Amino acid sequence: MIITPIPAFDDNYIWAIQPTANDDAVIVDPGDEKPVLAWLAAQGIGLASILITHHHWDHTDGLLPLLEHYAVPVYGPDNPKIKGIEHTLKHGDRFTPAGLECEFEVLETPGHTLDHLSFYSPGLLFCGDTLFSAGCGRMFEGTAPQFFSSLRKLAELPPATRVYCTHEYTTANLRFARAAEPDNKAIQSAESEVHQWREKQQPSLPSTIERELAINPFLRAKDAAEFAKLRQWKDNF
Numbered sequence: 001m002i003i004t005p006i007p008a009f010d011d012n013y014i015w016a017i018q019p020t021a022n023d024d025a026v027i028v029d030p031g032d033e034k035p036v037l038a039w040l041a042a043q044g045i046g047l048a049s050i051l052i053t054h055h056h057w058d059h060t061d062g063l064l065p066l067l068e069h070y071a072v073p074v075y076g077p078d079n080p081k082i083k084g085i086e087h088t089l090k091h092g093d094r095f096t097p098a099g100l101e102c103e104f105e106v107l108e109t110p111g112h113t114l115d116h117l118s119f120y121s122p123g124l125l126f127c128g129d130t131l132f133s134a135g136c137g138r139m140f141e142g143t144a145p146q147f148f149s150s151l152r153k154l155a156e157l158p159p160a161t162r163v164y165c166t167h168e169y170t171t172a173n174l175r176f177a178r179a180a181e182p183d184n185k186a187i188q189s190a191e192s193e194v195h196q197w198r199e200k201q202q203p204s205l206p207s208t209i210e211r212e213l214a215i216n217p218f219l220r221a222k223d224a225a226e227f228a229k230l231r232q233w234k235d236n237f
């Protein structure tokens with residue numbers, strides 16, 4: 001399987017999943033159709049299906065324009081705010097996106113938004129704006145206990161699971177992580193590693209659950225109260 005980040009806006013990644021380089025791609029969270037159409041054309045392939053994690057415009061605005069070019073299945077939350085989702089999903093559902101052989105399990109991960117879903121297949125996690133490398137999404141709609149329990153679900157996935165987040169926020173997140181845990185050596189070495197990658201314009205993603213358990217203060221929080229304190233601090237950091 002080949003998984004490629006298509007950069008969009010300032011710091012979004014729209015992920016493209018393909019069984020092999022010649023196959024049509026499954027696209028995750030197309031906030032903008034233009035970079036997706038350009039990438040598909042450059043690869044000489046088409047679109048197989050679309051996955052949506054939550055309703056925010058930078059994850060969904062490209063959806064209807066892409067459907068004008070390709071009439072493909074769309075999988076995502078049961079939220080009437082998002083137009084174009086044919087297959088609505090809920091926690092525990094299992095589905096195999098058109099174009100792929102592998103089955104995904106649906107995890108409800110509310111907190112950033114209430115409709116937020118994450119998609120897990122052994123070895124892979126597409127978690128939208130719930131979990132970032134060394135950080136997590138802002139708490140726009142959910143409560144701290146909701147967000148904390150969503151992060152616990154992700155923390156319990158196998159450590160080697162690769163984590164495909166949708167924003168390149170790692171550098172700023174690690175700055176906060178160092179302030180939150182000044183003695184954490186894993187955070188310090190991640191900072192220099194990510195600095196080198198970003199100097200070479202390389203994405204800092206995917207991460208892994210194992211790495212996040214070592215460097216991500218939000219995933220390391222012991223309870224919802226500690227999570228809430230960190231989230232509030234980061235919002236003003």
Ligand SMILES: [Zn+2]
Pocket residue numbers: 054056112129137
């Ligand atoms: Zn969002």
